[in-house]
Each structure stands twice: as C-alpha cells, then as structure tokens.
Amino acid sequence: MNEQGLSEKEIFSFLENAKSEDTDYYRVLSSMCTHPHKIAVEAHRLFIEANLGDLGLFAGACRLEQEVVRMLGELLHAPSIVVPSGGSCESSVCGYLTTGGTESNIQAVRGMKNLVTTGKKGFKGVPNIVIPESAHFSFDKVADMMGIEVRRASLDSEFRVDLSSVESLIDINTMGLVGIAGNTEFGQIDPIDKLSEIALENELFLHIDAAFGGFVIPFLEKPQPFDFKVPGVSSIAIDPHKMGLSTIPSGALLFRSPSFLDSLKVNTPYLTTKAQFTLTGTRSGASAAATCAVMKYLGNEGYRKNVHYCMQLTEKLVTEARKIGFEPLLEPVMNVVALKVPNPDLVREQLLERFGWNVSITRIPRALRLVLMPHNTLEDIELFVQDLKKVTAEI
Amino acid sequence: MNEQGLSEKEIFSFLENAKSEDTDYYRVLSSMCTHPHKIAVEAHRLFIEANLGDLGLFAGACRLEQEVVRMLGELLHAPSIVVPSGGSCESSVCGYLTTGGTESNIQAVRGMKNLVTTGKKGFKGVPNIVIPESAHFSFDKVADMMGIEVRRASLDSEFRVDLSSVESLIDINTMGLVGIAGNTEFGQIDPIDKLSEIALENELFLHIDAAFGGFVIPFLEKPQPFDFKVPGVSSIAIDPHKMGLSTIPSGALLFRSPSFLDSLKVNTPYLTTKAQFTLTGTRSGASAAATCAVMKYLGNEGYRKNVHYCMQLTEKLVTEARKIGFEPLLEPVMNVVALKVPNPDLVREQLLERFGWNVSITRIPRALRLVLMPHNTLEDIELFVQDLKKVTAEI
Numbered sequence: 097m098n099e100q101g102l103s104e105k106e107i108f109s110f111l112e113n114a115k116s117e118d119t120d121y122y123r124v125l126s127s128m129c130t131h132p133h134k135i136a137v138e139a140h141r142l143f144i145e146a147n148l149g150d151l152g153l154f155a156g157a158c159r160l161e162q163e164v165v166r167m168l169g170e171l172l173h174a175p176s177i178v179v180p181s182g183g184s185c186e187s188s189v190c191g192y193l194t195t196g197g198t199e200s201n202i203q204a205v206r207g208m209k210n211l212v213t214t215g216k217k218g219f220k221g222v223p224n225i226v227i228p229e230s231a232h233f234s235f236d237k238v239a240d241m242m243g244i245e246v247r248r249a250s251l252d253s254e255f256r257v258d259l260s261s262v263e264s265l266i267d268i269n270t271m272g273l274v275g276i277a278g279n280t281e282f283g284q285i286d287p288i289d290k291l292s293e294i295a296l297e298n299e300l301f302l303h304i305d306a307a308f309g310g311f312v313i314p315f316l317e318k319p320q321p322f323d324f325k326v327p328g329v330s331s332i333a334i335d336p337h338k339m340g341l342s343t344i345p346s347g348a349l350l351f352r353s354p355s356f357l358d359s360l361k362v363n364t365p366y367l368t369t370k371a372q373f374t375l376t377g378t379r380s381g382a383s384a385a386a387t388c389a390v391m392k393y394l395g396n397e398g399y400r401k402n403v404h405y406c407m408q409l410t411e412k413l414v415t416e417a418r419k420i421g422f423e424p425l426l427e428p429v430m431n432v433v434a435l436k437v438p439n440p441d442l443v444r445e446q447l448l449e450r451f452g453w454n455v456s457i458t459r460i461p462r463a464l465r466l467v468l469m470p471h472n473t474l475e476d477i478e479l480f481v482q483d484l485k486k487v488t489a490e491i
Numbered sequence: 492m493n494e495q496g497l498s499e500k501e502i503f504s505f506l507e508n509a510k511s512e513d514t515d516y517y518r519v520l521s522s523m524c525t526h527p528h529k530i531a532v533e534a535h536r537l538f539i540e541a542n543l544g545d546l547g548l549f550a551g552a553c554r555l556e557q558e559v560v561r562m563l564g565e566l567l568h569a570p571s572i573v574v575p576s577g578g579s580c581e582s583s584v585c586g587y588l589t590t591g592g593t594e595s596n597i598q599a600v601r602g603m604k605n606l607v608t609t610g611k612k613g614f615k616g617v618p619n620i621v622i623p624e625s626a627h628f629s630f631d632k633v634a635d636m637m638g639i640e641v642r643r644a645s646l647d648s649e650f651r652v653d654l655s656s657v658e659s660l661i662d663i664n665t666m667g668l669v670g671i672a673g674n675t676e677f678g679q680i681d682p683i684d685k686l687s688e689i690a691l692e693n694e695l696f697l698h699i700d701a702a703f704g705g706f707v708i709p710f711l712e713k714p715q716p717f718d719f720k721v722p723g724v725s726s727i728a729i730d731p732h733k734m735g736l737s738t739i740p741s742g743a744l745l746f747r748s749p750s751f752l753d754s755l756k757v758n759t760p761y762l763t764t765k766a767q768f769t770l771t772g773t774r775s776g777a778s779a780a781a782t783c784a785v786m787k788y789l790g791n792e793g794y795r796k797n798v799h800y801c802m803q804l805t806e807k808l809v810t811e812a813r814k815i816g817f818e819p820l821l822e823p824v825m826n827v828v829a830l831k832v833p834n835p836d837l838v839r840e841q842l843l844e845r846f847g848w849n850v851s852i853t854r855i856p857r858a859l860r861l862v863l864m865p866h867n868t869l870e871d872i873e874l875f876v877q878d879l880k881k882v883t884a885e886i
Contacts, residue, residue, distance in 0.1 A: 097562045097565055097566055097786055097787075097790055097791055098787070098790040098791070099790055099791045099792055100790050100792055101787065101788045101789045101790035101792065101793045102787045102788060102790070104530060104788065106787075107530065107534075107784050107787050107788055108533075108534075108537075110787070111534055111537055111538075111555070111780060111783070111784060112537075113551075114551035114552065114554050114555050114780070115537060115538065115551050116551065117550045117551030117554065118538075118541055118548070118549045118550065118551040118552055118776075119548040119549065121540075121548075124548060126545075126548075127542070127545060127548060129540075129542050129545070129773060131540055132539060132540055135499060135502065137536075137539050138503075139502075139503075139506055140539065141532075141536060142503075142506055142507075142510060143506075143510065143513075144527060144532050144535065144738055144739075145516075145524075145526055145527055145738075145739070146513055146739075147522070147524050147739055150521075150522060150524070152849070153513070153514040153516075153519060153521075153522060153849060154513045154514065155512045155513065156508075156509035156510050156511065156512030156513040157509065157513055159509050159512065160506070160509050167492045170492060171492055195590050195740070195771045195773075195774075196771055196772055196773045197772060197773075198770065198771050198772040198773075199770075199771055202636075202770075206635070206636055210635070232772075233757050233758060233759055233760065233767070233772075234772055236757040236758070237757055237770065240601070240605070240755075240757065241597075241601055241636060241637060242636060242637070242638065243637065243638020243639075244638075281760075335773075337773060338773075343539055343540075343777075344539075344540070344541075344542055344773055344774070344775045344776075344777070345590070345740065345771070345773065345774070345775050360635075362628050362631040362632055362635065363628060363631070364628055365628065365676075365852070365853075365854045372628070375593065375594075375597075375632065376590045376591055376593050376594055376740065377591055377592060377593040377627075377628075377629055378524060378590075378591045378592075378593075378730075378732060378733075378739055378740065379590075379739070379740070380739045380740050380775075381513075381739070382738075382739070385506060385509070388506070389502050389506060391492055392492075392493070392496065392497045392501075392502050392505070393496045393497060393499065393502055394496045395492055395493045395494055395495050395496035395497070396492055396493070396494050397494055397495055397496065398496045399492075454547070454548060457760070458760075459760045
C-alpha cells in the first residue's frame with residue numbers, strides 16, 4: 097500500500113483498465129452466471145452497507161431476507177411457509193440466504209451430521225453420504241472438511257444417478273443422500289422421486305442441489321418433480337445468482353423442518369442476536385435486497401419467459417449442431433448441452449483462440465459443455481456453430 | 492412469488508420501507524462494521540457482475556484481487572510477496588479474498604488439518620487446536636464442522652491468552668495454535684511473539700485472527716507485534732469490511748507459505764481454471780474491486796488518520812466515563828472499550844429503549860462493550876455518557 101493515497105481519478109483509471117480485461121459475457125457459453133438484472137443491481141446498491149450478520153441493527157434487510165425465503169419456499173413447495181413475525185428474525189425460519197451453492201451444500205451436510213449425531217441412530221464408524229458421480233466439486237470440499245465419507249454412485253446411460261448403485265452404497269453409517277436437479281455438466285435431473293423412496297425407506301436425509309436448476313425446472317413446460325413436493329426431500333440448495341438473475345453472492349438453503357436450522361446454531365454473545373445458524377458471520381444484506389427485488393419484479397411470468405428464451409437457444413444450438421453432424425450426449429433437459437465432437441479439448445482451445453468463444457468440457461465422457469444463458473442470442477448460436485464447423489473441419 | 496411481476500415503483504417503495512427499518516449506524520456502538528467508504532461503493536458497483544470463481548472470464552477482477560493480496564501482504568510483512576504474473580491467476584499467490592473472518596478462520600484450520608494429515612507427524616487421536624477463550628464464535632463453527640477438537644486456553648488478568656494455559660493444553664495431537672490480534676470483546680491483543688515461540692518449539696502452526704485488528708494495529712502509535720514479522724505466524728485473517736472500510740463481503744486470508752493454499756485445492760473440471768482453493772465457488776469480484784479502491788485511495792496515511800480518529804473517540808469515552816465513576820476493565824488497546832457498570836444487561840436494554848443506543852455485552856465478566864467506529868463522533872460520545880449516567884442513576 098502506498099504511504100499517500102492515490103486520487104479518485106488515478107484509481108478509476110486503474111479500475112477501468114482492469115475492467116476491460118473482464119469478459120462482458122459476450123461469447124461466453126461456459127458460465128452458469130450471467131448479467132444480474134438491472135433492478136437487482138439497483139437494490140444491491142441501496143442496501144450496500146446492510147449486514148445480515150447483525151439482524152438487530154438491520155431489521156429491514158432481515159425482513160427482505162425473510163421475504164426471499166418465503167418466496168423461494170413457495171416456489172419450491174415448502175410444506176409450511178413460515179412468515180416472519182414483526183421484527184423478530186431469529187426463529188421460525190425454514191431457510192436463509194447463503195453465499196452460493198457451495199455454502200448451501202456444506203451446511204446441508206453439516207445439518208445432517210449434527211442431527212444424526214444428536215439423534216437416536218447409533219453410528220459405529222465414519223458417517224457417510226451418497227452422492228451422484230455428477231455432483232458438483234463443492235462436495236469435494238465437503239469431503240475434505242467434514243470428517244465424513246463421501247460415496248459416489250455411478251450414473252445411468254442418461255447421466256442420471258443409478259439407483260441400484262445408490263442402494264449398494266448405503267450402509268448403517270449413511271446419513272443421507274444427495275440428488276442433483278440440474279447437474280453442472282449435463283443439466284440432467286436425477287430421479288428425485290425414486291431417491292426420495294430410497295431415503296424414506298432407509299430413514300435417510302435427502303438434500304437436493306438445485307443451485308442451477310432451482311430457477312429453471314419450475315418454469316419448464318413439463319417440470320420434473322425435484323422439490324419439497326417430493327416427500328423425502330429434506331433440504332434444497334438454490335442459487336439466485338445463477339438463473340435467478342440476482343447479484344453475487346446470492347445463494348439459498350431451504351429446509352423442510354426448522355430442526356435442521358436449529359442444529360446449525362452457535363451462540364453469538366456480543367451481537368444484537370443470540371444465535372447464528374449461518375456459515376459466515378457478516379453477511380451481505382445487499383444480496384438479499386437484490387434477490388428480493390428481482391424476484392418481485394419478474395414474478396413467475398418473468399422467470400418463465402427467461403427459461404423459455406434459454407430453452408429456445410438450446411433447441412437452436414442442438415438443431416444447428418445436428419446440421420453439421422454433431423449429436424448431443426443426451427436430449428437437453430434444461431439449458432445445458434453436452435455436444436459430442438472429436439477431440440473436445442483441442443476444439444475448446446481453438447474456439448477460444450480463434451474466435452473468442454468460451455466453452456468448457458464435461459469429464460466423462462469428454463464433450464463440449466455449453467450453457468445457454470440470457471446473455472446469449474439466437475444470432476450468437478448461429479455464429480458459434482459456424483465457427484465450430486470451421487474449427488472441427490481443420491482438426 | 493407473484494404470477495405477474497410488480498412495477499419498479501412498487502418494488503422501490505417496498506425496499507425503501509425496509510431500508511427505513513435498518514440502522515444508519517447513528518448511535519451504534521456495538522458493531523465492528525461501519526459505512527463502507529464512498530469509493531469502495533463506487534468500485535463495487537463497477538464490478539457488480541464479476542465472478543472471482545471463474546478467473547478465466549474475469550481476469551481483470553482477478554488482477555484486483557491479487558493486488559489486494561499483495562498490498563495486504565505488504566501491510567502484514569509477508570516474507571515474500573508474490574506479484575501476480577500477467578494473466579495467470581492460479582498459482583503463486585499467498586492468499587485470497589474470503590467472505591470474512593469466519594471463512595478465513597475455517598480455511599486456516601482446514602489448511603492445518605490437511606497439511607498435518609498429509610505430513611510426517613503421526614497423530615494417534617482426534618487432531619486439536621488451542622485457541623484463547625476470547626476467540627470469536629466462528630471457532631465454534633470450526634469445532635462443529637471439522638471433526639477436530641477445539642481447546643480453549645484461559646485468559647490472564649488483562650484478557651490476553653494465558654501462556655501456561657496454552658502450554659498445558661498442547662499434546663501430541665495438537666496441530667496448531669490461534670492467537671487473536673484484537674479480540675471481539677475486549678479489543679485485546681494476545682502475546683503473539685510468545686505464542687510464536689511456543690508454536691516454533693512444538694512445531695505447530697500459528698493462525699492469527701486479526702479480522703478486526705488487522706486494519707487497526709499497524710496504524711497505532713505503538714503497534715504490538717502480531718503479523719508475519721513474528722517468525723512463527725503461519726496465517727492471518729484480516730477483514731477489509733471492518734476497519735478496512737470496504738464493502739461486505741470482504742475478508743482475506745494470508746499464508747506465509749503457498750503450501751497452505753495448495754493443501755486447500757480441489758479440482759474444478761468445468762471451469763476456466765483447473766483448481767480452486769477457496770471455500771465458496773462463485774465469489775464477488777465487486778468486493779475485490781471495492782477493497783482495492785479504498786486501500787489505494789486511503790493509503791497508509793488515510794488508515795492512520797482513521798485509526799487515530801477512532802482512538803480519540805476511545806480516549807474521550809474512557810475520560811468521560813471515569814468522570815461519572817465508571818472504569819474500563821482494561822486500558823483500551825484499540826478502539827474497543829469494556830466498561831464496568833452495575834447490571835450491564837439492564838443498562839444495555841435501557842440505553843436502547845430510552846435513548847436508541849446500541850451497545851453490547853462482554854461474556855466474562857459481564858461489562859458494557861463499546862466499539863468506537865468512524866461513524867461515531869466526539870459529540871456522540873458526550874451524549875452517550877450523559878445518557879449512561881441517567882440510565883445508571885435510575886437502576
């Protein structure tokens with residue numbers, strides 16, 4: 097740090113310079129984030145100093161968080177939406193706003209662990225959870241942190257978790273299962289209703305990672321069951337900062353039962369509140385305001401239009417790709433396409449180097465992974481497929 | 492969520508209403524956060540969509556993060572500040588920006604655990620860390636999550652960690668120690684140099700929680716040793732969103748050695764980067780820009796002025812309190828005062844109810860806890876002490 101500060105002009109010239117190195121999402125087909133909605137940005141600015149970690153001081157921002165949790169609960173068919181009582185923000189909530197999917201997944205597993213270790217079921221060894229092989233890498237962090245075993249069930253030919261594989265991995269030390277509603281690589285949805293049956297039969301928790309799919313599936317023409325309507329689902333992660341069009345950091349974790357949240361509490365002696373069930377301490381009230389604003393502005397209708405648009409892009413991409421001889425690994429379930437091309441790693445590299453397209457790669461099998469987001473256009477898709485044709489022709 | 496969206500006007504009237512319930516930090520003496528600096532807010536807005544979780548797409552924001560880590564390394568006397576090489580943001584960093592002190596503390600302990608379990612030292616039981624009784628409640632979260640034991644050393648009469656208590660708690664399964672540089676309740680600084688000797692002698696890690704003190708101690712007239720200048724210190728948590736005057740969420744975790752960061756890595760198959768050592772996935776680039784901007788704008792001189800001002804408030808408070816017969820538990824080391832008053836819980840309640848002052852309480856012993864922040868004024872302090880006199884006279 098300099099001894100003397102720089103001038104505002106110097107600083108903004110430095111910042112603008114850095115900004116020019118960032119993508120503006122033009123030609124980005126690899127990200128599950130997009131431009132936040134204008135109204136989310138404005139609301140974020142209005143609450144820029146609000147700290148949800150100190151609810152007594154920020155009762156208004158807290159009310160916005162509660163309102164978001166209520167709206168998300170409604171969206172995800174939470175059995176009893178607990179509406180906050182005036183001023184009190186501590187109790188009777190069924191969820192909270194996280195920094196994103198990773199925190200939500202960590203906290204869901206922490207909740208399982210705490211409820212199980214304080215519960216009746218007697219574990220003899222290391223507790224474990226069973227997740228699909230397609231689970232997000234945040235579960236590698238869970239495995240690394242929690243002192244639990246993370247078991248990976250294989251996928252079926254459609255990249256959904258294989259139910260017999262799940263069943264074969266369950267033992268006396270299993271706490272819960274994880275299902276993915278919109279997995280990162282393929283956009284596929286696990287058979288949540290079947291996982292629910294297995295969970296109920298074996299008295300296991302069932303956490304759903306719908307970080308991406310949570311703002312997509314409910315707005316599809318034929319939504320598959322994935323939320324609290326499915327009786328065995330105990331918690332859901334959903335990210336407003338992905339297809340919810342809110343600002344970063346905006347994640348959410350919802351529980352079927354308040355006992356889950358209770359199990360995460362630690363005492364907070366020197367705050368205006370007495371206990372805290374969140375992972376982080378100081379938390380962005382700006383994100384809560386942003387999410388609240390964009391959800392109220394768009395409504396179900398707005399999100400439905402958004403998803404419809406992204407699915408149009410998706411269909412266009414598949415159609416155009418087929419015209420040049422490339423098939424998707426699976427018929428897209430949501431706005432993610434895994435495209436079979438020869439030598440995908442090289443294609444990826446060339447697409448970026450020659451034409452500036454950012455795409456990514458699925459792990460097994462290796463294929464081009466393309467996420468169609470609101471920042472893309474139908475013209476983009478045409479251009480992309482033309483460029484893909486050029487690149488693959490020369491490989 | 493409504494079927495149809497609301498209008499922008501309806502939404503902002505709803506938001507403004509909630510905003511009016513938030514504190515504007517007027518009469519707040521309980522918070523370690525304050526108004527973010529204007530320039531931080533502007534920079535935050537400029538980078539509102541930047542996602543540090545996808546560095547390939549946001550190379551500019553990544554460069555700002557690296558610059559902040561470099562400046563913080565300089566401030567905290569990191570032995571070798573690794574300056575980022577053009578474009579590449581993955582390797583050779585000695586720290587990263589977190590969501591705040593809690594994530595920083597969790598990750599520091601996770602790093603210890605990973606380095607120890609992959610290292611030579613053979614543990615026979617559950618790994619443990621030794622922390623001061625005065626450690627922040629985030630260590631309760633660490634204890635709850637990590638499958639390790641958290642041992643609490645008692646404090647001396649000056650509310651510093653008692654060194655013989657620390658030594659008595661170390662055994663073969665101890666991974667590391669934690670020292671606090673500016674504890675939340677008393678603003679006291681543990682004897683970091685002595686903890687360092689114990690750590691080096693016993694081959695233990697030493698993590699310093701300077702979430703609050705990191706932007707205070709270096710700017711005090713007689714700073715105590717607490718940072719990487721002390722040879723045994725292996726990691727430091729410092730929060731720009733507290734006395735650094737940046738926006739929420741802005742924390743930072745710095746390591747003496749890159750091996751610490753390496754130990755936190757998980758693979759990130761479908762991103763533009765290959766591995767991730769952060770706790771969260773999607774991360775706010777806006778916070779990095781905000782922190783970078785305010786640090787460059789204020790420089791050492793600006794922060795020195797800020798700390799000097801807060802210490803003036805602190806001295807004023809102690810002087811005025813003594814005039815009405817109340818003594819601090821300890822001579823304030825930084826801008827936190829623990830004030831001995833009769834029946835502090837009732838005094839706290841009355842101060843809020845009758846005069847709108849937000850104060851908090853230390854745990855052991857129970858005393859009024861007052862944090863003097865840039866949002867307070869010398870006139871506030873006079874008013875506060877007058878109100879304190881009224882309240883205590885009638886109790």
